[in-house]
Amino acid sequence: MILVLLGPPGSGKGTQGALLKSELSFEHISTGDMLRAEVSKKSPLGLKAEEYMKQGLLVPDDLIIAMIKNILTEAPHKNYVFDGFPRNVNQAEAFETMLNTMRLQVDKVFYFDLEDDVIIKRLSGRRVCPKCGATYNIYYQKPKNDTLCDNDATPLIQRDDDKEEVIVNRLRVYKEQTFPLIEYYKYKNKLFVVSADGTQEEVFEKLKSML
Numbered sequence: 001m002i003l004v005l006l007g008p009p010g011s012g013k014g015t016q017g018a019l020l021k022s023e024l025s026f027e028h029i030s031t032g033d034m035l036r037a038e039v040s041k042k043s044p045l046g047l048k049a050e051e052y053m054k055q056g057l058l059v060p061d062d063l064i065i066a067m068i069k070n071i072l073t074e075a076p077h078k079n080y081v082f083d084g085f086p087r088n089v090n091q092a093e094a095f096e097t098m099l100n101t102m103r104l105q106v107d108k109v110f111y112f113d114l115e116d117d118v119i120i121k122r123l124s125g126r127r128v129c130p131k132c133g134a135t136y137n138i139y140y141q142k143p144k145n146d147t148l149c150d151n152d153a154t155p156l157i158q159r160d161d162d163k164e165e166v167i168v169n170r171l172r173v174y175k176e177q178t179f180p181l182i183e184y185y186k187y188k189n190k191l192f193v194v195s196a197d198g199t200q201e202e203v204f205e206k207l208k209s210m211l
């Protein structure tokens with residue numbers, strides 16, 4: 001089964017993707033996490049991607065599509081949840097072509113609907129563990145010790161693109177480039193709207209009931 005999580009930055013795609021992985025054994029493919037790993041390795045892809053990511057812009061489609069193609073070619077028949085991909089109509093069309101050649105298709109697209117003021121609060125409050133990747137929020141999901149990761153006591157950091165100036169850009173890019181995918185998948189009868197404004201557990205229950 002192939003699922004896509006679609007929604008504005010901070011709407012909970014990463015959080016729900018991680019739950020689909022831990023609770024239902026989906027392969028969680030987050031293009032954002034993959035790119036951040038390349039950036040911290042300072043690989044050629046990471047160095048290129050960093051220029052775009054720090055400004056809140058999309059990384060060029062050809063780099064992203066090649067990454068996804070590698071994953072699917074290696075293991076085409078797993079249950080996947082894609083988080084943060086596709087991100088524009090061009091990526092969605094390339095994804096469809098790629099899946100067609102493997103006799104696969106996107107089964108369901110979950111659109112996480114959330115108001116801008118909540119988005120901004122979630123993004124500005126997000127803190128992440130640079131060691132294990134765990135995500136926290138100073139407003140909604142505090143670690144036990146204010147500034148340290150619950151798993152390994154590493155000091156938590158703020159993502160560079162969660163700074164206020166970059167958040168504004170990310171929201172603009174989302175509205176211009178990603179939002180049109182809602183109509184794209186609605187037209188294909190694959191779109192399921194999820195109100196993302198509950199607790200993590202509430203949103204996950206809603207998701208499961210729609211699977």
Ligand code: AP5
Binds near residue numbers: 083
């Ligand atoms: P990416 O990492 O994909 O960022 P994003 O889409 O902006 O999404 P986020 O990770 O910010 O938010 P999320 O929806 O996953 O929310 P989360 O669960 O973390 O992309 C980063 C960059 O990489 C892009 O700007 C671009 O440059 C590049 N990129 C990535 N994919 C690309 C692609 N396909 N094409 C081109 N470029 C690409 O939650 C956010 C916060 O809220 C957390 O603190 C969390 O604890 C909290 N939270 C979550 N759920 C709840 C809840 N129910 N209640 C209260 N708090 C909650």
Ligand code: ZN
Binds near residue numbers: 131133151
């Ligand atoms: Zn940690």
